Amino acid sequence: MTNENLIQYIYSIADNSLILGQRLGELCGHGPTLETDIALTNIALDLLGQTRSYYQYVGELSKEDLTEDDVAFLRNEREYKNVLIVEQPNTDFAYVIARQYFFDVYHFLLLEKLMESKNVNLQAIAKKSMKEVAYHKRFSGDWLKRLGDGTEESHQKMQQAVNDLWVYTDELFHMNEDDKVVAKAGFGVDNTELKETYYNEVEALLKKATIEIPSTPYFQKGGKKGIHTEHMGYILADMQYMQRTFPDMKW
């Protein structure tokens, strides 16, 4: 395993948190109620905090003396290794919740395993993040149940969001070449092992929420190889604007 394998692996974990954090940040001041607005931005803050820890570690590993800002703001689209689900837009509150829940369950299972990593830095970040993600999952799971099992309209919207986002869940368990090398070295997690537990947990909750489980055999993929949906360019344009316009700017 080379340092570059490890850096790429860290991107595949941290970029998920960065892009989802950015998406949730867009909702600041636009949440459906004050409480949910605050909750979503709190979750964004946790995710961005976790991202910083990972990127700071990338900085230590890199030969070019990268800073966390370089890593977050100065890569091109193909260099981001996040899964496609986290870049999907905030279509309505049901989409925000479905996207969050689908990611949170995976995130929790991943961190549980990453806590056993042979790499002390990843282990420490996982132990810290795990405590936060337990709250994220509870929030998104509660809302999914409430909306699914709520009014006729909330049920219909929740079902629609689940139908549309379901096709992005399979990618969570894909392994690119770097993931495989790093997992084999005992530093990373073999995502394929999480899949069964994931679908059991998600399907049990959907059932409680009276949401039908979509049956599509076709799933979307590409993010882990840097091939993103059309939404990604817009996210980066927004997110990178300041650093691209005023290179090396500092707060």
Next chain:
Amino acid sequence: MNPTQDIDPKLFSILKSVPDPEIPVLSIFDLGVVRSAKLLENNRVKVEITPTYSGCPAMDVIGDDVKKALQENGYQPEVKLILSPAWTTDWMTEEGKQALKEYGIAPPESAEADKKALLGNEQIIPCPQCESTKTKLVSQFSSTACKAMFKCQDCEETFDYFKCLI
């Protein structure tokens, strides 16, 4: 002092005088974010602090405040942020919990109670204003990531609860 903290007794009172920037009734010492403070030669001091939450925006301010307090006392401080072991509400001192309650924030309940709540069971947090146990969770997330929002059904006040991290 918490058994997991490693703090030079000479620095004790200085660190105790630094308030948490968001909850000023609580010192960062009582909060348990100061993990170690060592006195080295030539009045140099090495302090390690750990965040309550990964994205806690107060960490930079806490670091600066610690530096300032030590400098004012003639020391040359160096502050380092560490992640491991991860912060837990168990590190909050009893004095700290009391101060929180008097300030109107319900202090963290036992780790066991929160664990049960995370697993989906009801959690009872007494109201810090009137002590009633008839309270209701309004939101898992409140004014900061480390707090949840509750409402008392007797005195009808909403209040913050400092969530357990275990």
